[in-house]
Amino acid sequence: MRIFCKLWIVLTLLPISEVAQAAEDMLTLEHCHLEGIKQQVQCGTLQVPENYQQPDGVKITINFAVLPAIDNSQDKEPLMFLAGGPGQAAVSLAGGLYRAFNEVRKTRDLILVDQRGTGKSHPLQCENAITMDAYQTLPEDFSEQEVKQCLAELSGDLTQYNSENAIRDFDAVRQALGHQQIAIYGGSYGTRAGLVYMRMFPQSLASVVLDSVGPIEVPIGLFGKSAARSFQMLLTHCQQEPSCQQAYPNLAEEFTQVVAQLERDPLKLTIAHPRLGTNTEFNIDKNKFLSTIFSQLYSLEGRSLVPLVIHQASLGNYAPFAGLTAAGETNMEMFVGLTFNIVCNEDMPKVSAAMLAADADNSFNGGLSHLAWKTACPIWPQYRPDDAFYQSVTANIPTLIISGDLDPVTPPSNGDYADKSLPNSKHIIIKNGSHTPGVMPCAITIINEFLDKQTPGGLDESCLEEIPGESFMTNLNGGI
């Protein structure tokens, strides 16, 4: 008996150690600290081929982090987080996710992988694009010259930094960490990545959460109509809320008036620099005003300030607008090189002139959201995904789809596309949520329940009713 036991151990250990040895050259994993997280977590890297067609060719390093489950005893499959953008580095979001996904993290590891081209996975960054002075430059200052300068800084074979290869990396990380199956949560562009994952490796996925969907059928980058819808809702909600209605009875007119005025005479103001306190030039034109308001529509916090900013601007006070511009300068790094690389090659080629015109025909910011693509895409190096990439995804994996009704870029109609093509899905629309409302505490409890049950139907959604409606700042000193 004892001899048999020993033999059995020897037999089983050998192949395991060989496999481990091979993978070990590629994988590193160690304890580390990430910004905003007090506890130790794990950081790792994995060597992958830059071009999967040439597995022995150039290797790139994929950087990832694992936020370990508080209680790992139940052996539940981990949740991989797919970041947005395209161009957000998942690992840099660790601090926020650690807190937001606390309920999920109680029993599941959270895996964050820097998509190739972001963070520490061979980043594609346009330094000149992100170091532009927020107060002096205008959106239209981003010119071909800037794009060329950026391209000169990028290294590697750009055609390989696409969504499909990113998914191959994610699945390689899953395998290297020894997980048979994982669950994924994608937010914004992360949902597009998630859908590609579902098509390419359905057997790797136990369940999927798509939050604020960018479906295959809808090209990323046309935000005119959706932004106008979102802004219109903001105006309506302000008129429905007594204190906001009282403070800004003519908000829509004031908005039109400010935009018209800026179109006629762009402003050159001298203000105290919001951060430095010294005098600085502050250039405001129609595009800058609209793009700043547009970026406020993403979050409830940002939306709450919009009526006040518009109203004060109509009175000639642009200090609140300067404050918004300052708040927009976050440490959140977007890897613009990857953004252009993916949108210019995977989405814009599918956009016709008629589609652009239809999207630009709106009452909010016209074709402003197309500006950057129109500048960069014509001179960006090309690759084209094959037709399979654009097929609707029909994988039979339990999928929870979440949309925020106020979302300026991925409206609920986007979620409907995914809901239609997926056989095992449910679409939840959060009435008082904006972009990626899945990280709200209420939504996280629903997501957690879904991950445990693995059926998108029959979840307890009662807390969604308690999410309060929009409220707005009605006075420079705050309302009562």
Place this chain on the structure above:
Amino acid sequence: MIQFKALLIKELKEAFRDKRALLVAMSMGLLAPVMIMVMSKTMIKDFVDNPPIYVKFSGAEYAPKLIKTLKDNNILDFADVPEEEKRNWQERNVELIIPDSYGEDMLDGKAIDIILRADFSEKSLNAPLRRIKEEIRNFSLAIGYKRLLVRGIDIKLLQPLRLQEQDTSLPSSNAVIITLMLGLYLLMGAFISGQSISIDSSAGERERNVLEMLLCQPVSTLKIVLAKLICSSLIATISVTLMLVLTTVSVSFVDLTKIGATFSLDGTTFIALLLLLIPLCFLAASMQLFFAFQAKTFKEAQSTVAMLIMVPTMIPVAMMIMDDKPVWTEWAPIFGQTLLMEDLFKGLPVDWQAFTVTTAATIALTAGLVLTLAKRLKSEKVVMSLG
């Protein structure tokens, strides 16, 4: 050897004859896990759950947004208190007074004094008052930030320094609230469980005149003492093992993830803990026998040994208070085990040197006591307890 075997069997028979007394001796091992479970559950509930708080608002109508924020966070108006909690909150009597100038001062950007009145020394109000203060602080900060933002000031200026805390404890550390209690109970278990056996087989046997008979036999006193020692420490060891096993089971009923902690003892930790504790069980038994034999009567033995039990409970508490522990605590019996247990619970690698030294010291002390006792038992004075 045969003699020793016979002695041991006699001692074990004596010990296991009285089932009820044995059960009481073991009760520590059975009760401690239940205590740990109940206590940690209550502590977590206080710490994490946000049960409703009922506050007597005055002037609520002046600050609707503030009151709404409080209500969203389960801080409610005393008027809505359910009947069964009414008496409690009436007694606690938390008042929040909002001045009638609130609206005006808010618009003017003046500081507004809001009064929170309560008995701050009342323990049951600790968590509620903390929550009320925190919510009001957050509400106030949010307004302050927005005020600066709309004046064209970068609100990040309010955070010149951001402290990034990096905790170097291992993610596998066990929950502190559990390990503190468990560590204490394990030491107490080691010292308490065997005491009735020790007293009975020494002072008890003397009063029943069994000891005389035993010492008349042609066996060495060392063998007699060793048999008694093994029997008593066996009971303590069983009790400690029970405690460890049952705690692992009982803690699984507590949702520690609420406080971001876990508790699990893997096989290695379990065995290491037992290896630490078994010598302590022997030390405890030897001390109990030594002092019980010293005592003149059964009664005196009982009171002396009862005092002895204070030792293991005092040492860990003293160690908790001592931040800078002198070097000798790493190897001194009981002190060393306390420190090593702490490391084991934290999932740190075992310091085998300290482990060996403290165990050796414990065994040496035990051996010293046993040999002294064996020698003393040769004197009639001690046996007949003639002062």
